[in-house]
Amino acid sequence: MDSSLFRWPSPGPQTAVAVTVTATAVATATLLLLARSALRPRWGRALPSPLKTTIPRLPSDEVERLVYQPDAFPGARDVDTPYGSIRVYEFGPEDGEKVLLVHGISTPCITLALIAHGLVKRGCRVMLFDLFGRGFSDGVGDLPHDERLYTTQILLVLASSPLAWTGNDAFRLIGYSLGGGIAVHFAAAFPHLVSSLVLLAPAGLINAADFGAVSLFIFKSGFVPERILAYLTRIRLQQPIAASRKAKEISPSAAAADIAATEATSDGETQKTDGSSIPFEQHVLMYVRWMALHHTGFIPAFMSSIRWAPLTDQHESWKLLARRKPGSTMVLLAQNDEIIDVKGYEREGLPLVGGKENVVWKVLPGTHDFVMTHSERILKEMDELWN
Structure with missing residues (x-):
């Protein structure tokens, strides 16, 4: 019997090259997957707020500052x-x-302090809370x-x-x-609860280009490992806000950070809730920087909100507002x-x-920060809406 019938053919040069390329590709893909896994932070289910981590260790005089x-x-x-602890304030x-x-x-409910106190002076019972x-x-x-998580939080x-x-017109x-943007979804889901809806510079129809095409791709595609993106975002939110407006041209995370920064900037001054006058940009930037360093859940929440929250392309949810009773919705820009x-x-x-x-x-x-710089004008518009 011819033994050559049972021999495996020897690979030619082209076959050897193909095998080498395939093995290299598989090894590279495996290495990338391992690196990506190593660079992906393992966020916990509930990420403790500074009330549980930082505040208990601070001297009372530092807390007061x-x-x-x-x-x-x-x-x-x-x-x-089940999602963790929520800080809520209710008064009036x-x-x-x-x-x-x-x-x-990017900022907590203190951003709405002047409006809340103004409503209480008008006899309202107000409730504020910090988003997750x-x-x-x-x-x-x-x-x-996304809107589902935040609707549940409300x-x-x-x-x-x-x-x-709860109840009709509660x-x-x-x-x-x-x-x-969150309020639009809540009012659309539970129209009977909301007697009046006021939207102040609301997200939802923001032009995606204002975020920067590169920034949105980096945040949403998963191309950049999560741990690296979290590090860059934390650094970005700690830098002077005035510099961030130029930095978006060179930093992929800067445009998204600017979306946060505009909630906390102004060229003028405003009043702290304790009555002292300091530049508003310095006032809030201090807190954003502090929160980026001391709140374990802030950077993950910010990054996830850029990806999933109702910031852009919410036309379908806005259509549902047309079903509301005429005169029960106000949009202030x-x-x-x-x-x-x-x-x-x-x-x-x-x-x-x-x-x-x-x-x-x-x-x-x-x-964009007119809720603090022009709160009295906003309250006047609410007075007219609510008679």
Whole structure:
């Protein structure tokens, strides 16, 4: 018998090259996967807030120097939930009209302090809370920070009150920036609860190009390992905000950081809730920098919000606002907003919500932080809406 019939043919030069290339590709892909796994931080389910990590170790005089202190508002409570603890404040006359306020992407509820106190002076019962991963609320590390998570958080906050915040026309809802995008989804899901909806420079229809195409790709594609992106984001949010407006041209994380920065910047001054006057940019930048260093849930929450929160392309949810009772919705934009294209919002958003016959739509002086620099003007508009 011819033994050559049982021989495996010897590989030729082309076959050897193909095998080598394939083996190299497999080895490289394996190495990349291992490196990616090693560079992916293992976020916990609940990421503890500074109330559990940093504040207990600080001397009382250092706590008193914090920009945002645990007793910033009356009626503070920490609500334990399956997602972690939520810091909630509720104060004002118990029989007053109830108003819930939802803040933005990078700063806690103290951003809405002037409006909240102004409403209480008008006899309202107000409730504020820190979104997951901000202020004194724990972070959520294993779920996307999208409208579903934040809608659930609002329901948990409402359920924590000793007073009834449910039923038909139970409360008025105010949402600022990201909080506006969240408020749109909540009001669309539970229209019977919300007697009046006020959107202050709301997210939802922001032009994605304002984030920067490279920035959005890097945040959403997963191309950059999570640990590296988290490090870059933390550094970015600790740098002077004034510098960040130029840095977006050279830093892939800068444009996204600018979205956060505009909530916390102003060229003028404002009043702290304790009455002292300091430059507003310094006032809030101090806290953003402190939170980036001391809140384990802040960077993951910020990054996840850029990816999943209702910041852009929310046209379908805005359409649902057209079903609301005429005159029960108000949209207030800032004339010189650094994020929101006021004309673009009016061109795209106003028809979605039913036009000016259905909603109150106004443009006020100020920039994106007008909730602090022009709070009295905003309160005046609410007075007119609510008679």
